Amino acid sequence: MAFFDLTLEELKTYRPAREEPKDFDAFWKSTLDEARAHPLNAKFERVDYGLIAQETFDVTFNGFGGQAVKGWLILPTQHVRANGHSPLPCVVEFIGYGGGRAFPIDWLLWSSAGYAHFIMDTRGQGSAWSPGDTPDLYSDGGNAHYPGSMTNGILDPKHYYYRRVFTDAVRTIEAARSYPAIDSTQIAVTGGSQGGGITIAVAGLVPDITAAMPDVPFLCHYRRATELVDTYPYKEIAEYCHIHRDKVDTVFNTLSYFDGVNFAVRAKAKALFSTALMDEVCPPSTVFAAYNYWTAEKDMKVYPYNGHEGGGSYQTLEKLKFLKKIW
Secondary structure, eight states, rough: OOOOOOOHHTTTTOOOOEEEEETHHHHHHHHHHHHTSSSSEEEEEEEOSSEEEEEEEEEEEOOGGOOEEEEEEEEEHHHHHTTTOOOEEEEEEEEOOOOOOGGGGGGOOHTTTTOEEEEEEOOOOOSSSOOOOOOOOOTTTOOOOSSSSSTTTTTGGGHHHHHHHHHHHHHHHHHTTTTTTTEEEEEEEEEEEEHHHHHHHHHHTTOOEEEEEEEOSSSSSHHHHHHHHOOOHHHHHHHHHHOOOGGGGHHHHHHHHTTTHHHTTTTTTTOOOOOOOOOSSHHHHHHHHHHHHHOEEEEEEEEETOTTTTTTHHHHHHHHHHHHHHH
């Protein structure tokens, strides 16, 4: 592995022309209006996983199409016992590609730091590296697709897989805000890779969240990613176009509705990004493309000699410091 993308100085000013459909805002407004026509119906069931320092809740709420989506809510026990339901700032977290919500014991960082922590299960995933519990009831998307999620429904923005995921993510924020122990005015979103891409999308769709912390984010500047690297998951798109030679323009038109670059220009939250200059999964230029269009207060942590693992625990420390300054 070696440096393969633009230089760091070039990355700092890299602002590619955006491919944004004229009805971008109308598309997302109608999408979220349709979802909100279904009751949120958020339910929080206390569960016991043998933890002493955390209170854990199995969460179910209605996402895209009124479909039930699962999640975890984890609260610091000390705060709950001392302050009852006095509201806490909340970190909402989204999961990397192929992973599911797993178990509360896998998500103890943010509650250990004194925050409420809400983890969204990603529909249709959770069988690649951690288990998930939310099926995707619209899994064929209306077209033949390359194995994985990247080309599921890719011939029509209304049927594309990430329309459902991003809608679920917005409804996750609404579910978190509905719980009395959470301060609805103090919401941060975070995630790595796919979770970072979802983080950027949510920041663009929910303008009043406090902070966004996307790490080595996926789902940004798709066309450059497919032309620059030969790695999955972006390669799923390239493989689809390799077979469906007449659908390339249709594919990238659909993806323009889901590009982190187009959500970044709408985001108003304070942001802490991270990227790695040897990341051959989510190339640094695709990350900087979103970061450089972000108009709110922001910072980028760069890890020159790392790949898609990014900053690891070093970045976790940066995120803890970042939130401490805000909250």
